[in-house]
Amino acid sequence: MIEIKMPRLSDTMEEGAISTWRKQPGDKVAVGDVLVEIETDKAVMEYEAYQAGTLAEILIPEGRNADIGAPIALLDDGAGSPAPAAPAAPTKTADPERSRPALVPDTDPATPSPAPAGSASPQPGASANGGANGSGRQIASPLVRKLVRENHLDVSQVTGTGPGGRIIRADIAGLLAAPASPQPPADAAAPVDPQTAPVDPQTAAGLPAAAPAVAAPPVADDVRGSREAPVSQVRRVIARRLAASARDIPHFYVTAVADAQALMDLRATLNAQLAEAGRAKISVNDLLIRACALALRAHPDVNVSYGGDDSGVVLIHDRINVGVAVAAESGLIVPVIRDADAKTVTQLGAESRQLVALAAERKLTPAQTSGGTFTISNLGMFGVEHFTAIINPPESAILAVGATAREPAVVGDSLEPRYRLRYTLSVDHRVIDGALAAKFLQTLTSLVEHPWMIIA
Amino acid sequence: MTIMTYRQALHDTLRAEMLRDDNVFLMGEEIGVFEGSYKITAGLLKEFGEKRVRDTPIAEEGFAGAAIGAAMLGLRPVIEMMTINFSMLALDQIINHAAKIYGMFGGQASVPLVIRTPGGGGQQLGATHSQNIELFYAFVPGMKVVAPSNPADAKALLLAAIRDDDPVLFLENLALYNTKGEVPDDDTPAEIGRAAVTRPGRDLTLIGYSRMAHVAAEVAASLAETDGLDIEVVDLRSLRPLDRETIVASVRKTHAAVVLEDDWLTYGIGAEVAASISDGAFDYLDAPVRRVAMAEVPMPYSKTLETAALPSRDDVTAAIRQTLAAVGHRTAPLALGVPQS
Numbered sequence: 034m035i036e037i038k039m040p041r042l043s044d045t046m047e048e049g050a051i052s053t054w055r056k057q058p059g060d061k062v063a064v065g066d067v068l069v070e071i072e073t074d075k076a077v078m079e080y081e082a083y084q085a086g087t088l089a090e091i092l093i094p095e096g097r098n099a100d101i102g103a104p105i106a107l108l109d110d111g112a113g114s115p116a117p118a119a120p121a122a123p124t125k126t127a128d129p130e131r132s133r134p135a136l137v138p139d140t141d142p143a144t145p146s147p148a149p150a151g152s153a154s155p156q157p158g159a160s161a162n163g164g165a166n167g168s169g170r171q172i173a174s175p176l177v178r179k180l181v182r183e184n185h186l187d188v189s190q191v192t193g194t195g196p197g198g199r200i201i202r203a204d205i206a207g208l209l210a211a212p213a214s215p216q217p218p219a220d221a222a223a224p225v226d227p228q229t230a231p232v233d234p235q236t237a238a239g240l241p242a243a244a245p246a247v248a249a250p251p252v253a254d255d256v257r258g259s260r261e262a263p264v265s266q267v268r269r270v271i272a273r274r275l276a277a278s279a280r281d282i283p284h285f286y287v288t289a290v291a292d293a294q295a296l297m298d299l300r301a302t303l304n305a306q307l308a309e310a311g312r313a314k315i316s317v318n319d320l321l322i323r324a325c326a327l328a329l330r331a332h333p334d335v336n337v338s339y340g341g342d343d344s345g346v347v348l349i350h351d352r353i354n355v356g357v358a359v360a361a362e363s364g365l366i367v368p369v370i371r372d373a374d375a376k377t378v379t380q381l382g383a384e385s386r387q388l389v390a391l392a393a394e395r396k397l398t399p400a401q402t403s404g405g406t407f408t409i410s411n412l413g414m415f416g417v418e419h420f421t422a423i424i425n426p427p428e429s430a431i432l433a434v435g436a437t438a439r440e441p442a443v444v445g446d447s448l449e450p451r452y453r454l455r456y457t458l459s460v461d462h463r464v465i466d467g468a469l470a471a472k473f474l475q476t477l478t479s480l481v482e483h484p485w486m487i488i489a
Numbered sequence: 490m491t492i493m494t495y496r497q498a499l500h501d502t503l504r505a506e507m508l509r510d511d512n513v514f515l516m517g518e519e520i521g522v523f524e525g526s527y528k529i530t531a532g533l534l535k536e537f538g539e540k541r542v543r544d545t546p547i548a549e550e551g552f553a554g555a556a557i558g559a560a561m562l563g564l565r566p567v568i569e570m571m572t573i574n575f576s577m578l579a580l581d582q583i584i585n586h587a588a589k590i591y592g593m594f595g596g597q598a599s600v601p602l603v604i605r606t607p608g609g610g611g612q613q614l615g616a617t618h619s620q621n622i623e624l625f626y627a628f629v630p631g632m633k634v635v636a637p638s639n640p641a642d643a644k645a646l647l648l649a650a651i652r653d654d655d656p657v658l659f660l661e662n663l664a665l666y667n668t669k670g671e672v673p674d675d676d677t678p679a680e681i682g683r684a685a686v687t688r689p690g691r692d693l694t695l696i697g698y699s700r701m702a703h704v705a706a707e708v709a710a711s712l713a714e715t716d717g718l719d720i721e722v723v724d725l726r727s728l729r730p731l732d733r734e735t736i737v738a739s740v741r742k743t744h745a746a747v748v749l750e751d752d753w754l755t756y757g758i759g760a761e762v763a764a765s766i767s768d769g770a771f772d773y774l775d776a777p778v779r780r781v782a783m784a785e786v787p788m789p790y791s792k793t794l795e796t797a798a799l800p801s802r803d804d805v806t807a808a809i810r811q812t813l814a815a816v817g818h819r820t821a822p823l824a825l826g827v828p829q830s
Contacts (some may be wrong), residue, residue, distance in 0.1 A: 174816075176744050179772035195776065196815050202744065202775045203817030343690075343719050 035084050037068065037106040039099040042080070042399070048100045050266055055079075056088045062108060069105070074270035075366070075402050077395040086110035098266075100194065180205065192479060194291045253484035267364040278426050282339075283462040286421050289474040293437045293454040296320060299484040312379070317437055317454075318411050319382035322355050324480040324487045326374035326406040329353045329407055332473045337407050339463045340428040347464050348427075356425060357385055359392045366392045367425055369405040378488055413437060419455035429461040430470070432477075454481060476479035490673060496666040498640040499605075501530045502647045505676065506780065507537055508566060513651060514541040514729045516552050517569030517605075526571050527607060533753050542581070553579035553604070557656075559728055561598040565651060570606035573660065574618050580625065587656040588631030599654040605648075607661040609700055609751060610799055616787035621752035623699075626658040627728040627761075633681055634728040636660040638702035640670040642726055645679035652678055660728075662751075682730035686739060690721035693813060694739040696762055697749035698725035701781075701800065705749055708805045720809065728758060736762060737769030744775040745816050747808045749800060754782035776815035781808045 039049050054071040056062055066077045085371050089109040093099045172193060173181070181188055184210045193200035193229070253259040264272075296317065304314040329336045336353055340346040355373040360367050366390035370381060391397045410422045411434040419435035435455040442451040456477075460470045480487050493501070507513045514537075517673050519526055521534040521544040534542040549570060557567035570576040574586040576583065587600045603638045610619035627634040633655050637643040643661075650657040687702070688709050695703040702724035709720040725732065746766055748759040759780040766778050784798040 066724065144570045152826045174775045176773050194817055199815075201817050341717055341719075344713055344717060359731070 035108040036104040046437040287470045288457040291478045293452040297452045313381045328476040352407045356408035358410035361392045433457045490671045495640045498643040513565045549578035560587040560602040567603040573606045573608040602656040603650045605659045609662040615790045619788035633657040636699040650677035682720045684732035684735040688722040690719040692719045694743045694746040696723045696778045701749035733765040739772040740770040
């Protein structure tokens, strides 16, 4: 019997949801057959069988989540032996500590050494979770055991994600948001006095270690007539990443307006000729992708990533990879057009159409959604005049584009109806100052107003 | 500050101490006329004469004994064992005499002796000439063992060793002689028994000494660049006394440790460091302490096999990734090699 485990399908994946089982119990499985479609934080991906046999049992039904490395099905390969003692079994993807050849002969992390002297001492829930090692004892790192003792935590419901199911500090971060302790207790060398640092499980549960005490999370109630809907993988990633961006990056915003008459004229002329030649038309956005790429080439200091407060470095990217924010049904996704400055507008148009189509089908690969250095978010099609966007880390700037609309403009001494386009650049002030942001927009505006320069 | 090699720092410090104190003198094989196998004593015979720079016969036990006697009578001998491998010929003199005289005779005589000697493999010198056996000396009460990893420490620790009243084994390393670094111009000796945090960090403590402290610094810098990891590096500098305080304080902060050593794993220096962590930081550990050491074989002569036997940067990186994975710190997946940004 072979355990099929939740694979790691992308860099940022931590768990996956079973989207569709393509094989059912009793089905014959050949090597290379698609077993299951798995929804990750980025896409729905097919997962193929690496071994042949008969699908014996589905452990995780459709719509449910599983951590990387958790068994999701059993495959009968004819060997007949019972499934390995499951929960603690390490997996290739989730447990590098076991799967990589260790230079040093290490003790088996799944069977850690001597029971601590105080194993009989009060440790709420320390034996309740069944124990990942099959001995009934819940495995936790010494650090976790100390924090449990000092903060009177109940870890019986905590699933250990360390090797062999060991509970590690990261697993109890949510339990550690003690309102009275100014520092996360994990980092405090001095023990936290449980008397002075009461942990209210209602407010503490689920908060990150460093978060200040905030109101309890909302619950569904009749007053508001609410119901609970599950949060998709995509939505969870959006929530986490954008909250981190808005929290950690000091954003500032620079708005400009361009006279887009020439751009619209050029596009109309170009599209008429393209249509005549039987070729695909181009959009304003395709022109803007190239304009941004050229502006980034002119201002390489915008095409950067802040390395973090302690790294002492800023990463200056030589390649210009422009992400295009797409409102897919499942949520925001940002496919990336690599080397956008080296592609023609028609190439950019074809590539972005292809990526948007893949995004709609949730078929984007991790490579197609990573490596961006700048993002464009265009809500012009919804008639938005202008808006501000949240930076997509580790990038340092994002351009929020409004609608191209005809409005009165001062030309010479008279008012004329002209196409005008507004956009707002959100900038990471840690690496980019206002003047640089303004110069970047100046270059962009000049390109938009002299659009032949975009395609030249 | 002057930028110089580890070799130059040793040479200049020896010379300065000989100028400062007439009691300082050198003995060893080929250190005079030949100016030393590794040229640390270049020019010193010419400058100071035969009385203070003495070539000896190939008789380690003999000249170690002579130096111990000289030290007991008030001189400050600095002897060179051509490599640490040859110091085994003088084990009885060093361990049974130099290390014990002060204690056995109620403090009537101290032994202010410095034994300079390079360890280290990687030079294709074969199994008997490529060992790291500083442990033999670090094991013995009464001895002090220091192991500088950079030119500045080579100077500061050699100053401290020469001025110390106890016998000091001063461990050099063949692979470090040509490394360069800034060396302070002033003559402030290091404090023997004090480790240095050479790079502060939060994610993990990487501990090494001599060549492996150098490797640790390089790996930490490279992982900061490629993966944004924030690794703290502790350079032990002194193996006896061992600065348990600095080690423990660091691990209490980072909750994870990888210990590097060029010697063999079993019973090695890393085992002592790991035990110290268990004693002083048990309740702060989020993952087992991992050790990276040389393969448990006599050093092969073949370049390929020798390289494979020595702990490499890749071994260190892999151990760091394994340890960080065990504490739930997601590092860049090796297989994909996708840069994080």
